[in-house]
């Protein structure tokens with residue numbers, strides 16, 4: 001079971017809607033200030049016909065319940081975060097745009113250390129990210145999850161063993177050759193999932209109206225307002241790899257914009273396996289039914 005919804009946001013200052021629209025479509029107004037409809041429904045068409053000169057941006061969202069995951073090729077991957085994973089502990093200070101004093105943009109940042117994991121803090125988790133989204137995106141997976149992914153023969157990624165962190169301070173030298181670190185990869189409790197496949201072109205957001213929270217160094221945006229707030233990929237720009245990343249969006253004239261953080265998409269077959277095996281840490285939305293966000297693809 002899946003549903004495609006479209007959410008409209010007002011372009012007016014403060015996101016204000018004309019009173020006549022609120023009066024007529026109030027039941028479709030969400031707490032975030034947007035109107036939401038099932039795409040292509042009569043109400044959606046009626047709402048559009050009544051917009052007249054009201055400027056809107058919109059986002060199309062494909063919500064797919066567990067049992068229908070096979071209906072789509074790719075899904076956005078969102079995993080739970082944990083504050084014991086601090087990017088500053090393993091990213092090279094001052095690399096790229098990033099400094100600890102000014103944690104605004106991760107473009108060009110370099111990982112210099114193996115990730116140290118507090119195994120007690122992450123106990124029971126199978127997929128987890130730092131609570132600060134980065135570029136490159138960082139995901140740590142449990143041994144059980146890594147084994148599953150390897151059995152599936154996943155593509156577009158490689159695994160790097162994490163170091164165990166007890167209560168000892170973080171070791172200064174965590175290079176791959178440092179003695180005592182769990183580097184052979186077989187006996188670690190957690191592994192970093194490094195995604196190596198990058199999409200050829202990021203999703204198209206239609207007409208980009210404004211860029212927000214721009215990095216003073218490289219100009220990458222922290223957000224934007226565009227006519228399609230979720231975006232659509234071209235099929236030709238995606239590969240067959242199970243994991244793929246992108247950190248930007250383009251407009252309908254093909255202009256490319258960089259985004260400060262990297263996002264991940266995962267193949268349907270891998271998401272199905274993760275769900276089926278009850279891997280903990282995958283974020284699902286909604287309540288009845290729970291759903292995942294499918295990637296919108298233009299063929």
Ligand SMILES: [Zn+2]
Pocket residue numbers: 097105106107215216217218219220
């Ligand atoms: Zn930057």
